[in-house]
Amino acid sequence: MARPTARKELIGQSSDPRVPVSMTVNGERVEREVSPRMLLSDFIRHELRLTGTHVGCEHGVCGCCTVIIDGKAGRSCLAFAVQADGADIRTIESVAAPDGSLHPVQQAFRECHGLQCGYCTPGFVMSIVDYLEDNPDPDLSEDAIREVLSGNLCRCTGYKNIVAAFRRSAELMRGSR
Amino acid sequence: MSTRQFGEPIARNADAALLRGEGSFIDDIDLPGALHAAFARSMVARAKIRAIDTSAAESLDGVVKVYTCDNIGALDAPLPLLIPAPDLTHPKTQRPLARDDVFYVGQSIAMVVAVDRYVAEDAVRLIDIDYDPLPVEMDLERAVADDAPRIHPDVPNNTAGRFRVETGDTDAAFAQAEHITRVKIRLERSTAAPLECRAIAARWEAVTGELTVWDGTQATLSVRGGLASLFQIDEDKVRVIAPNVGGGFGQKIMMFHPDEVLVPLASMELGRPVKYIEDRVENFIGASQERTQIHTLEIAATKDGRVIGLKDDFLHDTGAFIPYGIAVAHVSSTSIAGPYRIPNFRVTFRPVYLPMVQVTPYRGCGRPHACYAIERAMDQLADELGLDRFEVRRRNFIGKDEFPYPREGLIFADGLQVIYDSGDYEEALEKLRQAIDVEGFRAEQAAAREEGRYLGLGLGFYVEGTGLGPYEGGHIKIHPITGKVYVNTGLTDQGQGHETVFAQIAAEQTGARVEDVIVVEGDTGAFEWGVATFASRAAVCSGNAIHMAAVKARAQIVEAAANMMECSQEDIELHDGAAWVKGTDRKAMLAEVATATNPLRYAFNEPSKSATQFAPASRHDGPPLAEGRTPGIEATDYYSPPHATWAFGAHAAVIEVDPELCTIEVKRYICIHDCGRMINPTIVDGQVMGGIAQGVGGAFYERCEFDEEGTPLNANFMDFLMPYATEVPNAEIMHSETPTPLNPLGVKGVGEAGTIPVAQVYASAVEDALRPFGIAPIREAPLTPDAIHRMLKQARTS
Numbered sequence: 001m002a003r004p005t006a007r008k009e010l011i012g013q014s015s016d017p018r019v020p021v022s023m024t025v026n027g028e029r030v031e032r033e034v035s036p037r038m039l040l041s042d043f044i045r046h047e048l049r050l051t052g053t054h055v056g057c058e059h060g061v062c063g064c065c066t067v068i069i070d071g072k073a074g075r076s077c078l079a080f081a082v083q084a085d086g087a088d089i090r091t092i093e094s095v096a097a098p099d100g101s102l103h104p105v106q107q108a109f110r111e112c113h114g115l116q117c118g119y120c121t122p123g124f125v126m127s128i129v130d131y132l133e134d135n136p137d138p139d140l141s142e143d144a145i146r147e148v149l150s151g152n153l154c155r156c157t158g159y160k161n162i163v164a165a166f167r168r169s170a171e172l173m174r175g176s177r
Numbered sequence: 178m179s180t181r182q183f184g185e186p187i188a189r190n191a192d193a194a195l196l197r198g199e200g201s202f203i204d205d206i207d208l209p210g211a212l213h214a215a216f217a218r219s220m221v222a223r224a225k226i227r228a229i230d231t232s233a234a235e236s237l238d239g240v241v242k243v244y245t246c247d248n249i250g251a252l253d254a255p256l257p258l259l260i261p262a263p264d265l266t267h268p269k270t271q272r273p274l275a276r277d278d279v280f281y282v283g284q285s286i287a288m289v290v291a292v293d294r295y296v297a298e299d300a301v302r303l304i305d306i307d308y309d310p311l312p313v314e315m316d317l318e319r320a321v322a323d324d325a326p327r328i329h330p331d332v333p334n335n336t337a338g339r340f341r342v343e344t345g346d347t348d349a350a351f352a353q354a355e356h357i358t359r360v361k362i363r364l365e366r367s368t369a370a371p372l373e374c375r376a377i378a379a380r381w382e383a384v385t386g387e388l389t390v391w392d393g394t395q396a397t398l399s400v401r402g403g404l405a406s407l408f409q410i411d412e413d414k415v416r417v418i419a420p421n422v423g424g425g426f427g428q429k430i431m432m433f434h435p436d437e438v439l440v441p442l443a444s445m446e447l448g449r450p451v452k453y454i455e456d457r458v459e460n461f462i463g464a465s466q467e468r469t470q471i472h473t474l475e476i477a478a479t480k481d482g483r484v485i486g487l488k489d490d491f492l493h494d495t496g497a498f499i500p501y502g503i504a505v506a507h508v509s510s511t512s513i514a515g516p517y518r519i520p521n522f523r524v525t526f527r528p529v530y531l532p533m534v535q536v537t538p539y540r541g542c543g544r545p546h547a548c549y550a551i552e553r554a555m556d557q558l559a560d561e562l563g564l565d566r567f568e569v570r571r572r573n574f575i576g577k578d579e580f581p582y583p584r585e586g587l588i589f590a591d592g593l594q595v596i597y598d599s600g601d602y603e604e605a606l607e608k609l610r611q612a613i614d615v616e617g618f619r620a621e622q623a624a625a626r627e628e629g630r631y632l633g634l635g636l637g638f639y640v641e642g643t644g645l646g647p648y649e650g651g652h653i654k655i656h657p658i659t660g661k662v663y664v665n666t667g668l669t670d671q672g673q674g675h676e677t678v679f680a681q682i683a684a685e686q687t688g689a690r691v692e693d694v695i696v697v698e699g700d701t702g703a704f705e706w707g708v709a710t711f712a713s714r715a716a717v718c719s720g721n722a723i724h725m726a727a728v729k730a731r732a733q734i735v736e737a738a739a740n741m742m743e744c745s746q747e748d749i750e751l752h753d754g755a756a757w758v759k760g761t762d763r764k765a766m767l768a769e770v771a772t773a774t775n776p777l778r779y780a781f782n783e784p785s786k787s788a789t790q791f792a793p794a795s796r797h798d799g800p801p802l803a804e805g806r807t808p809g810i811e812a813t814d815y816y817s818p819p820h821a822t823w824a825f826g827a828h829a830a831v832i833e834v835d836p837e838l839c840t841i842e843v844k845r846y847i848c849i850h851d852c853g854r855m856i857n858p859t860i861v862d863g864q865v866m867g868g869i870a871q872g873v874g875g876a877f878y879e880r881c882e883f884d885e886e887g888t889p890l891n892a893n894f895m896d897f898l899m900p901y902a903t904e905v906p907n908a909e910i911m912h913s914e915t916p917t918p919l920n921p922l923g924v925k926g927v928g929e930a931g932t933i934p935v936a937q938v939y940a941s942a943v944e945d946a947l948r949p950f951g952i953a954p955i956r957e958a959p960l961t962p963d964a965i966h967r968m969l970k971q972a973r974t975s
Binding site: 012013014015016035037038045049050051052053054055056057058059061062064091092093095096100102106109110111113115116117118119120121122125142145146147149150151152153154155156157158159160161162163 | 188189191192193195196197198199200201202204205207238239240291292293295296369370371372373374421422423424426456457671672673674859860862863866867868869870871893894895899901902903905907908931
């Protein structure tokens with residue numbers, strides 16, 4: 001390599017305007033000034049450094065970026081951070097207990113080998129947590145479960161073990177009620 | 178031994194962190210001061226570039242640098258041809274950034290580095306590229322015509338080379354044939370679509386001269402070698418790390434995608450970390466794809482359905498470049514006879530340049546193509562001779578007593594002769610027949626037809642050459658403080674569960690608990706010998722290397738523990754994280770054994786007190802570390818397979834076709850699989866099921882579509898139909914275990930298996946279902962509702 005040269009001053013910054021945004025994320029109030037076009041997914045990942053929320057397509061199909069927004073599972077790649085101003089957001093980092101012990105849905109995924117690479121997994125977990133909180137006695141037929149899961153793509157597992165994990169989640173959550 | 182680890186369905190070590198969102202995928206790694214890259218990509222399939230104007234992009238606030246072919250120095254050259262071959266007469270590889278010409282929509286022309294990705298993408302849109310479009314031919318068969326427009330002016334007929342493989346005497350076999358069956362089949366282009374797109378980050382440390390690259394690659398060691406070579410840096414100054422990687426399926430074995438060299442370059446030039454996180458559209462247009470082949474296959478048979486010869490001529494779409502050589506087509510050609518004896522065959526093939534992103538291996542790597550071709554032909558042979566589809570296969574199987582079964586003159590993708598090592602194909606087929614209850618099904622099918630419902634039974638049999646060399650290594654070390662067992666190998670993991678199966682192998686020998694075995698791979702700083710994760714080879718190559726190292730470590734532990742507890746080595750047994758004197762409760766924890774074998778000067782904890790120079794227990798004559806000994810418990814070994822080991826399996830499905838809507842419903846899907854001894858049955862099932870799902874995509878849903886000008890039409894998840902949970906059947910997976918004699922563990926690979934026969938199974942089932950309509954034989958995959966509609970319409974009009 002060439003001999004060392006003086007480090008270049010990086011000139012300029014993005015000329016995007018900055019607007020204040022504040023929301024509650026995993027029970028904690030956060031306030032930032034961000035570009036109005038910053039996606040909610042990027043806000044969560046890059047501004048807050050909560051990197052468990054993944055981005056798989058940025059057009060709302062794959063479900064990797066699913067978080068719970070004001071009590072409903074939603075795609076964080078399809079919203080701007082500023083649209084979530086004042087919202088209450090839950091991400092995958094809030095699901096396990098503070099000591100790290102797994103939530104029943106996470107426990108079920110582990111028991112049933114419901115994940116391989118783990119990239120889509122936080123999105124599935126958030127979708128299922130949201131669904132089972134709203135539907136504590138879900139229809140556990142194969143078709144009904146697959147319909148619930150049909151908002152998230154997985155390329156590794158072939159879904160069979162995710163279906164099993166859903167069933168086991170419902171069982172564990174019922175047991176813990 | 179009281180605790181078995183090998184062969185048990187143990188839950189994975191990696192899961193808890195991934196489930197809590199604590200994985201470290203590349204974009205999760207915080208690199209303070211990082212800059213972000215984005216690419217200007219060709220909007221035209223084939224064109225001369227008249228001019229590139231980057232001035233507006235360069236003056237945008239927040240843009241740090243814009244790279245084109247004119248300012249990347251020595252990198253402005255074609256990237257390496259990774260796997261050369263003598264008959265590959267016209268190899269072409271891509272330049273990192275286009276110079277003068279573009280060859281496909283998506284080809285990288287300029288790279289912008291900016292303070293964030295938003296600005297970088299703004300700048301990409303400000304780059305003005307003036308194209309002079311050239312004519313293209315997108316059709317694989319027309320592209321080889323003399324008058325077809327050439328993609329590369331010096332490559333006649335767009336043909337990269339002409340290849341021929343032969344075993345036995347094909348012409349003599351055809352001369353004796355009593356029946357000849359001909360099929361022409363076509364598979365379509367698809368893509369691996371890992372849910373984490375490709376990603377790379379690089380950090381250059383000017384003071385130490387070290388380049389660290391985080392690359393979502395399947396081949397960290399190979400990338401390191403390539404970067405050291407391209408940048409002329411010592412290999413020990415380049416560290417390549419693949420942290421958590423969100424699926425690979427072959428796409429991430431391809432190197433170098435342009436960003437893999439340009440991002441490190443930018444980091445070195447700008448003195449800042451640089452990240453490039455590919456987005457989904459870029460993954461569709463800029464990352465490797467695979468699958469299109471057109472085979473014209475003839476099989477020569479006797480009247481009773483014994484196949485004595487085979488001829489296959491096929492065209493292979495390699496895209497605009499051929500950086501990975503002929504790997505995919507080569508595997509197709511050498512796998513064409515499947516599980517059948519077929520002693521005489523000849524395969525000729527031509528890889529053909531087409532103006533699309535390059536083709537490199539995708540899960541299955543040529544095997545799904547070969548399987549579809551031979552299995553479609555076997556179905557047709559059965560139909561033509563009035564034989565049962567199961568029976569025609571049974572008559573042609575290599576018998577379980579015929580192994581090892583060599584195919585003389587056939588060289589596989591590992592450069593070694595094709596020799597099938599072990600199997601019992603007939604038993605697998607019989608299991609399948611019983612599981613699906615063929616007779617019961619035929620009755621059900623007849624009853625359903627009376628009601629105007631159309632059920633079909635499909636089946637497919639496949640073999641898979643797995644565990645390709647050249648070799649992998651395994652390193653094992655027991656940490657003296659914690660007693661945890663550290664295992665390293667040169668591979669990478671994209672979700673296959675290496676960290677658990679390798680831990681099981683190490684635990685089986687050392688007596689450690691599986692959760693106390695820490696597997697570190699995907700980091701050239703952790704282990705620097707080996708190749709990569711591909712070709713269903715991890716369990717075979719690294720698994721056996723780790724086993725061999727662990728056997729050595731076991732001997733060290735037993736010897737040391739016997740000394741410590743003053744008993745004979747035969748009385749030592751290892752389990753539950755300790756060495757035990759058989760039949761007593763006397764034990765030495767692995768941490769104590771590791772400490773005791775490491776002569777110490779300083780004491781930090783209780784075990785280390787007894788290992789210091791002046792402790793009574795360590796007093797003896799001569800040097801503290803006896804001559805020829807190494808400190809602690811540590812061993813390394815390597816496994817190099819004599820040749821590939823051949824796994825196999827059989828799938829069947831019952832599918833109902835709705836002839837009005839042209840949709841299908843999979844009623845049952847059954848898989849019998851054999852990958853030799855299973856290290857972890859849960860993980861094996863997971864691999865097989867995942868493979869089936871990817872096969873389902875290729876069988877009925879997924880196709881990369883292009884218009885006549887070469888523009889991709891469905892380069893996104895809205896239009897490229899990747900199956901959700903609602904499309905993938907709940908497959909019943911069963912196993913047989915025929916160990917291979919080739920390696921100490923008796924294991925064969927499993928990563929790609931599930932994918933291979935699925936397109937055949939769907940075709941076979943739908944064809945069977947629609948027999949009453951007199952449809953033509955099914956010859957194309959994916960089989961879409963459109964295709965079913967077309968076939969039914971054709972049958973009605975003819």
